[in-house]
Amino acid sequence: MSQPTTKADNIDTSKIPDVTNLTASTITESVHLINSSCPNERSKFIFKSLVQHLHDFVRETNLTTEEWMTAIHFLTDTGKKSSDLRQEFILLSDTLGVSTLIDILNNAKPPGATEATVLGPFFTEDAHDVPSGESIASEGKGDYLYVHGRVTDTKGNGVPGAVIETWETDGHGLYDNQYPNRDGPECRGRILVKPDGNYSYRAVVPVPYPIPGDGPVGKMINHLNRHIYRPAHLHAMIKAEGFETLTTALYVNGDKFLGSDAVFGVKTSLAVDLKQVDDVKVTKARGFPRAIPHKELHFDFIMATPEEGAIARQKLSSTWSKA
Ligand SMILES: [Fe+2]
Incomplete structure (x- = not known):
């Protein structure tokens, strides 16, 4: 993925979908919409699916802030444990099937x-x-x-x-x-x-x-x-x-x-x-x-x-x- 290089002055916000006042039922469509200008069709498709499943997961489990922070800390620790000799993320992928x-x-x-x-x-x-x-x-x-x-x-x-x-x-x-x-x-x-x-x-x-x-x-x-x-x-x-x-x-x-x-x-x-x-x-x-x-x-x-x-x-x- 390319680095974000666009400077604030060069961004035309009038062309970006409005994402204010979202609710638990409208936020997913809004994220899809704002991601939809991705020029790579495969990436666009993968991100749409990822966001859909991630949001559905949060809604379905009614995830608490504390649980989400536990997940963030877990992923952070997984990254910290990984090195040239040890790949904890592969282990995570393996053990989750x-x-x-x-x-x-x-x-x-x-x-x-x-x-x-x-x-x-x-x-x-x-x-x-x-x-x-x-x-x-x-x-x-x-x-x-x-x-x-x-x-x-x-x-x-x-x-x-x-x-x-x-x-x-x-x-x-x-x-x-x-x-x-x-x-x-x-x-x-x-x-x-x-x-x-x-x-x-x-x-x-x-x-x-x-x-x-x-x-x-x-x-x-x-x-x-x-x-x-x-x-x-x-x-x-x-x-x-x-x-x-x-x-x-x-x-x-x-x-x-x-x-x-x-x-x-x-x-x-x-x-x-x-x-x-x-x-x-x-x-x-x-x-x-x-x-x-x-x-x-x-x-x-x-x-x-x-x-x-x-x-x-x-x-x-x-x-x-x-x-
Ligand atoms: Fe083996």
Whole structure:
């Protein structure tokens, strides 16, 4: 948005709608009217809707001055808690379900394609390239997990050249960038799939973790008598020429928080079983340093083309506008 630069002398108030003597029932139309000269049609539409809903909210709740000031202080604290390393507003958006709603509307996928879910705040740009079959985690970071499957299109053809970027917590439920002394990427990596679309890598079994609860959003969650946990999951972002980037995550079946994710990101199509592998010869053959049982996760990522994605979003918005 541009800076307000018009000087008082240059403003022709005769062309501005009069907004005096407003009542609770006329104020909304007046605000719409005074905003209606916005030259950007999309902005005009968004602000009209925002003002309408905000005013309706105030009327519907009969909001008190004290409650409104509580909200102002809460948003102020949310801003103060945010920094380059901590984004409290994203957390607020996540915990109110707004991030997931925006994701649902913007990332609808065609039938059969892998569903998308929220990126979350722990993605970093510095993951290393990890050759297929190798490990994204250092020894000692958690229980062994072998991940494998295929990246295909919606017709089942392998997608050569696809790159899976994956990241997860260690066995303590922390991402590498939550450690103050982080000296490089850990439990994250970029895997180039094989020409037939197959991929595999070694990782650790993800565990449930709490979202940061020491700020204003944590207080809000407490006030609402909710918990701050996310079920165990493995993030993945898959990029391939000719396909929409797929940002998704795989959730572990059996996790007690699967049905009550604090950020509303779980979709049952993304919930996977971890298979127990007790044959330690298989553990060794898969490259794990210690001959102990491990878990196995098999998942095929099915990518949508931009055309398929556009049709899916079109369908979704027509359902939505009929509702
Ligand atoms: Fe996560």
